[in-house]
Amino acid sequence: MPSALINVPKKARRGDVIEIKTLMSHIMETGYRHTASGDVVPRDIITSFTCRFNGTEVFRADLYPAIAANPFITFFTTVTESGKFEFEWIGDKGFSETAQASITVE
């Protein structure tokens, strides 16, 4: 099972508004919970999500403990040329995942 799911249209016309959907499997442990013996369950969350198109950042989000497990992030952008979307999730405990998808602009 891939930990990242992404949905980027394969094709679009120049200037089209396109929807991008992403889902990253992650526990998103808040750091506010305690075990039965009273120990704090350490925080373990994704802290940032970035999307670049042909190297230029087009979307960024900071994530906080109130965000539920398996963050599902969806957003809109426009494209004027064919190219590659690169996605990056960074978090606690050295968490780092990437994914990419290409789009052809006609």
Added chain:
Amino acid sequence: MAVTRHPTRRDVVRGAAAVAAAALARPALAQAAPRIAVIGGGFGGAACARALRRLDARLQITLIEPNKTFTACPFSNEVIAGLRELSAQQFTYDKVAADGITVAAQAATKVDAQARTIALSDGATLSYDRLVLAPGIDMHFDALPGYDEAAAEKMPHAWKAGVQTLLLRKQLEAMDDGGLVVIAVPAAPLRCPPAPYERASLIAHYLKAKKPKSKILVLDAKDNYSQQKLFEKAWAELYPGMIERIALSQGGRVTSVDPATSEIVTDFGNYTAAVANVIPPQRAGRIAEIAGAADHTGWCPIDPVSFASRLVPNIHVIGDAAIAGGIPKSASAAAAQGRACAAAIVSSLAGQAAETPRLDGACYNTVAPGYAFSLKGVYQPKEDQYAEAEVTTSPVDAPREVRQREADQALAWFKTITGDTFG
């Protein structure tokens, strides 16, 4: 209507017997019998009507249900898999009527909570003192793009037993070996939460015998579900490699369907089904909304002790339509709620406080003939809402004799609940 009558000379001369009879008749004349209407003749409504009759012989009880025959949902997955005929699911209201309950074979089209009247589809108006709404569920067609009543003819939900059940069965029978059966499962709340997985199991049972190259794909808007470990173990044991499930966090939520192409679309994928069983999001039966008893969620908030609607006076809501906290939307829970609601109504008419109910619910899942497991719960009000007081789930590791015994118990349970409610 209060009527008091002074004895005439003729009454007096009739003698002691007549005087005694008049004395007996007087309480009934002094106060008209309360009129209770029950909308919906499923497990909840019919159990409530019968319990009301048992508790108080004076009540005028009307059960409003447009269908002359009731078709039970529990065990309807067996009908889909060809293991049972639909007629075994069907019951009439003859015995209910024989209890002295007026059965109106009409649909309720309007409820006026202020005037306490119900409009029926034949144009008649019925007045009530208390109304019990037991309308079950309606499909929330607007909540799934591409899906509507016409689409359900091509992609059956089979989530109300009857023609839809037979339609799904016919589609499976007509499917070529090697076809993909897709079951789309909505997010909670839904009627009978483990039923999609029981259905996947029994369809797998059918396909294994008749069309062994076929596969089942469950697209699920939930991550976890009731009795999941038991189902997963049974699938590995009985139907290895036949059932694949894509959970919410794997992108399993269905976002739209296209009945013309049999396409099912999720946030992250497109699937073309040979047979598509699309179970859409649900809400309380339409009349609940018309009566003003449903809130923005589409379901009906209630007081857990009396089942009184929190939104409209003199109306109680039971069964799948009610927001009943930890109680799953099941036949046995609906029947238990119906009985508890009847007791609360009788107490309230007598000016007494309702007793705090303790409801039993049982939920059997049959994954193959002779292989079943269950969840049994006891539910009690806690802080304005129902909570699980005790829950027992079948052990995950148990010999086949235990599963066989539970399969037998499941059949006995069905016989009992349908006998109690309609027999």
